[in-house]
Amino acid sequence: MTEPLLKVRGLKIGATAYPPGEKPVAIKIVHGVDFDLEAGKVLGLIGESGAGKSTIGLAAMAYGRGGVEITGGEVWVNGRDILKENLRNLRRLRGAEVTYVSQSAAASFNPAKKIMEQVTEAAIFQNKFTKAEAEARAVDLFRKLGLPNPETIGNRYPHQVSGGQLQRCMTALALCPEPDLVVFDEPTTALDVTTQIDVLAAIKEAIAATGVAALYITHDLAVVAQVSDHIMVLQQGDMVEYGTVDQIINNPQEEYTQALVSVRSIRHEEKTPSDNPVLRVENVTARYKGTNFDVLKNINVDIHPGQTLAVVGESGSGKSTLARVITGLLPPSDGQITFDGRTLNPELATRPIEDLREMQMIYQMADTAMNPRQTVGTIIGRPLEFYFGLKGKAKQQRIQELLDEIELGQGFQDRYPAELSGGQKQRVCIARALAAKPKLIICDEVTSALDPLVADGILKLLLNLQKIEDVAYLFITHDLATVRAIADSIAVMYQGKVVRYGPKSEVLSPPFDAYTDLLLSSVPEMKIGWLEETIENRRMESAGN
Amino acid sequence: MHPILKLIAQRLALGLLLLFAASILIFVGTSILPGDVAQSILGQSATPEALANMRRELGLNDPAITRYFSWLGGVLQGDLGTALTNGRDIAESLGGRLKNTLFLAFWAAAISVPLAIFLGLLAVRYKDRWPDKLISAVTLTTISIPEFMIGYVLVYWVAIKWRMFPSVSIINDSMTLGAKLNAIAIPVMVLTLVVLAHMMRMTRAAILNVMQSAYIETAELKGLGMLKIIRTHAFPNAIAPIVNVVMLNLAYLVVGVVVVEVVFAYPGMGQYLVDHVSKRDVPVVQACGLIFAAVYIGLNLIADIVSILANPRLRHPK
Numbered sequence: 001m002t003e004p005l006l007k008v009r010g011l012k013i014g015a016t017a018y019p020p021g022e023k024p025v026a027i028k029i030v031h032g033v034d035f036d037l038e039a040g041k042v043l044g045l046i047g048e049s050g051a052g053k054s055t056i057g058l059a060a061m062a063y064g065r066g067g068v069e070i071t072g073g074e075v076w077v078n079g080r081d082i083l084k085e086n087l088r089n090l091r092r093l094r095g096a097e098v099t100y101v102s103q104s105a106a107a108s109f110n111p112a113k114k115i116m117e118q119v120t121e122a123a124i125f126q127n128k129f130t131k132a133e134a135e136a137r138a139v140d141l142f143r144k145l146g147l148p149n150p151e152t153i154g155n156r157y158p159h160q161v162s163g164g165q166l167q168r169c170m171t172a173l174a175l176c177p178e179p180d181l182v183v184f185d186e187p188t189t190a191l192d193v194t195t196q197i198d199v200l201a202a203i204k205e206a207i208a209a210t211g212v213a214a215l216y217i218t219h220d221l222a223v224v225a226q227v228s229d230h231i232m233v234l235q236q237g238d239m240v241e242y243g244t245v246d247q248i249i250n251n252p253q254e255e256y257t258q259a260l261v262s263v264r265s266i267r268h269e270e271k272t273p274s275d276n277p278v279l280r281v282e283n284v285t286a287r288y289k290g291t292n293f294d295v296l297k298n299i300n301v302d303i304h305p306g307q308t309l310a311v312v313g314e315s316g317s318g319k320s321t322l323a324r325v326i327t328g329l330l331p332p333s334d335g336q337i338t339f340d341g342r343t344l345n346p347e348l349a350t351r352p353i354e355d356l357r358e359m360q361m362i363y364q365m366a367d368t369a370m371n372p373r374q375t376v377g378t379i380i381g382r383p384l385e386f387y388f389g390l391k392g393k394a395k396q397q398r399i400q401e402l403l404d405e406i407e408l409g410q411g412f413q414d415r416y417p418a419e420l421s422g423g424q425k426q427r428v429c430i431a432r433a434l435a436a437k438p439k440l441i442i443c444d445e446v447t448s449a450l451d452p453l454v455a456d457g458i459l460k461l462l463l464n465l466q467k468i469e470d471v472a473y474l475f476i477t478h479d480l481a482t483v484r485a486i487a488d489s490i491a492v493m494y495q496g497k498v499v500r501y502g503p504k505s506e507v508l509s510p511p512f513d514a515y516t517d518l519l520l521s522s523v524p525e526m527k528i529g530w531l532e533e534t535i536e537n538r539r540m541e542s543a544g545n
Numbered sequence: 546m547h548p549i550l551k552l553i554a555q556r557l558a559l560g561l562l563l564l565f566a567a568s569i570l571i572f573v574g575t576s577i578l579p580g581d582v583a584q585s586i587l588g589q590s591a592t593p594e595a596l597a598n599m600r601r602e603l604g605l606n607d608p609a610i611t612r613y614f615s616w617l618g619g620v621l622q623g624d625l626g627t628a629l630t631n632g633r634d635i636a637e638s639l640g641g642r643l644k645n646t647l648f649l650a651f652w653a654a655a656i657s658v659p660l661a662i663f664l665g666l667l668a669v670r671y672k673d674r675w676p677d678k679l680i681s682a683v684t685l686t687t688i689s690i691p692e693f694m695i696g697y698v699l700v701y702w703v704a705i706k707w708r709m710f711p712s713v714s715i716i717n718d719s720m721t722l723g724a725k726l727n728a729i730a731i732p733v734m735v736l737t738l739v740v741l742a743h744m745m746r747m748t749r750a751a752i753l754n755v756m757q758s759a760y761i762e763t764a765e766l767k768g769l770g771m772l773k774i775i776r777t778h779a780f781p782n783a784i785a786p787i788v789n790v791v792m793l794n795l796a797y798l799v800v801g802v803v804v805v806e807v808v809f810a811y812p813g814m815g816q817y818l819v820d821h822v823s824k825r826d827v828p829v830v831q832a833c834g835l836i837f838a839a840v841y842i843g844l845n846l847i848a849d850i851v852s853i854l855a856n857p858r859l860r861h862p863k
Contacts, residue, residue, distance in 0.1 A: 061766060063765070063766060091769070092768060094765070094766050094767065094768040095766060095767035095768035095769070096768060099766070099767075100763070100766045102759060102762075102763065104759060107758065107760065108760050108762070108763045109763070110760040110763075110764075110778050110781075110782070111760075111857055112781040112782050112855075112857050113781070121764075121767055121769075122767035122768065122769075125769060126767075156861075157857045157858075159857065159861075159863070160863055173763075
């Protein structure tokens with residue numbers, strides 16, 4: 001048998017953590033992982049955040065990000081153990097034999113240099129190609145990756161192209177030096193679903209066309225199922241399961257893999273709309289100061305008591321702006337908002353305190369939504385004092401009740417946000433919103449920053465709380481799986497307009513309008529061959545038209 | 546119009562407005578100084594009639610606003626007035642002084658700016674290792690010592706002990722460039738040591754800040770060497786803050802050299818200003834103040850414009 005391109009044996013990776021006020025401690029991120037990757041094959045690395053996926057990916061370049069250090073094991077690339085090489089030889093490997101595609105192309109491109117210069121830099125610096133050859137190759141790759149104007153796009157600066165285009169440029173950057181192995185680190189995670197599908201197809205075709213091997217890192221099993229030959233499931237630095245895509249998706253052996261495959265198991269029966277909506281948005285149009293176009297165009301939606309309206313759309317569709325208008329942060333230029341039977345003042349500053357109390361918000365980034373210097377008790381206690389004047393024992397008791405409601409229980413009051421996990425932080429934010437006893441909670445992408453299994457827990461909690469407290473949710477999200485799980489009614493937004501609105505069962509059943517169809521069909525399914533099928537369907541449709 | 550031209554035009558207009566405001570401040574400031582110009586010219590023994598005549602002649606009896614606008618009108622035509630003490634045209638005597646000050650500032654800048662940026666880059670390359678610590682320690686020491694102290698120490702060693710350069714830096718137009726440079730060697734060293742630390746620390750901080758960016762990791766993963774990464778990827782993105790602090794220091798080299806000029810008896814503007822402040826020669830003080838303000842505002846304006854030009858988002862809009 002020939003030697004595999006990449007052979008990893010007993011890989012151990014660690015880092016130093018600096019807990020506040022304590023001595024630095026060594027932590028282990030990866031505890032001994034083995035795998036092989038044959039030339040021209042694609043291995044998917046999958047797991048939740050903290051599983052060590054990116055760290056393992058970068059270890060294929062003998063690189064540790066920040067304070068991360070490879071503490072043991074062997075990483076063989078093209079027949080030599082690169083962990084034994086000196087920096088000089090490693091620099092010849094990086095950017096020549098192994099290249100890297102990061103999650104955020106927007107941050108990974110130097111804003112001060114043209115795209116072409118950055119795409120060809122490694123190939124020229126590593127003496128793989130001359131400048132002219134490298135540029136010809138880059139144009140060819142731009143074309144293969146389906147970028148518009150492949151001849152001239154290289155002359156642009158990174159900020160002059162869209163996020164999806166830049167991610168393809170990053171792929172071109174990685175493929176330009178003709179490497180043997182590319183590490184793709186969540187290359188489509190930051191993109192909208194409708195963009196993701198095209199980038200994914202472009203990456204897959206480019207891999208096939210160049211015959212390069214790849215490590216494909218993602219937390220989304222449905223995505224990795226489309227591009228990989230094999231999948232390795234990781235959990236907290238250990239390999240849980242390794243197998244072919246078919247085996248992992250259709251016949252997972254381990255409990256953890258089964259949980260990943262069957263995530264979003266929530267069933268939610270749609271409720272019928274009432275006659276008196278708690279919130280009524282009528283003909284709302286809004287624009288930001290100093291701009292000359294409307295970000296919201298004539299929006300009409302209702303939210304019924306104790307029910308959930310999911311607002312779904314891509315970034316830039318206006319869904320967060322809608323929340324800003326409802327909360328009064330951005331007064332609308334036209335239209336009105338009725339809350340619980342009374343007309344709301346357009347400006348936040350002029351709204352009475354009762355209006356403020358009855359409408360609460362939960363944000364995407366629980367981290368930045370809490371004061372890091374306040375304890376959980378103080379954070380949840382603040383609305384109790386502010387709205388209800390609770391003090392002392394009564395306040396303490398209410399805080400504990402709320403903590404019980406969000407399933408955290410005893411011992412959390414004196415903790416600081418930094419001592420909580422991502423899911424726990426979001427739960428504290430939910431408790432803070434509930435403390436005001438609101439009639440409506442606006443949830444802005446509350447599960448987007450969380451791992452699927454944790455997000456699942458938060459959604460279940462929100463549904464549960466809705467039953468107990470009879471609170472309505474305005475649920476803003478770009479994730480259709482979340483919408484399916486919790487919505488009673490759905491508003492699909494596109495370019496500032498509501499293109500489709502109604503009860504969940506209606507919105508999600510055909511016949512669809514063009515945009516909703518595109519959106520729904522772009523969500524990756526956990527099915528091998530889904531990507532080709534969908535792309536093929538679209539080609540046939542557009543050929544038929 | 547290209548948005549960048551608009552931004553630059555805005556900055557220029559703001560600069561002019563600021564200069565106008567500075568002229569008001571200078572005029573008001575010198576007007577409320579205690580004492581009487583006529584008295585200080587004629588001395589304690591002047592008769593009341595002579596004082597009244599002098600005041601009328603100088604226009605001191607006019608309301609302040611009238612005096613301000615006649616002064617400003619003169620300034621705009623290049624007429625800075627005449628010195629009270631010797632009756633000479635201020636613009637004329639100031640011209641030569643300004644030239645000398647700029648000469649000294651130019652050579653101090655020509656040495657200190659490249660040196661500071663180079664040391665900053667070096668400190669980043671060897672961050673937290675001994676070259677970084679040494680550079681920081683030395684530059685912070687020199688910035689902490691008062692400049693006249695550094696001046697005297699250098700005079701003692703360089704001029705007296707080693708006899709390399711003269712301790713007095715008197716220059717005149719008949720000297721050759723070489724002779725002039727020889728004369729100003731020690732003040733240039735002093736000024737370099739004084740401004741070095743600030744620029745070097747800012748270069749270091751600005752580049753270290755940029756080094757946290759994801760695109761630096763991209764460059765590392767291309768296999769580029771550290772110095773190449775700093776030079777080609779980090780530095781272009783750190784230009785704006787560096788230029789800002791460089792310009793502040795250049796302004797200091799022009800405006801703040803008073804002490805150094807006095808120590809070395811250098812015939813620049815600072816010494817001229819100090820002489821005439823002590824003689825309460827208000828028109829000269831006003832003229833010097835206005836020129837210093839113009840230099841300060843002008844250099845900061847350049848820093849602003851360079852920052853605008855260094856931003857690719859502004860240079861190449863979508």
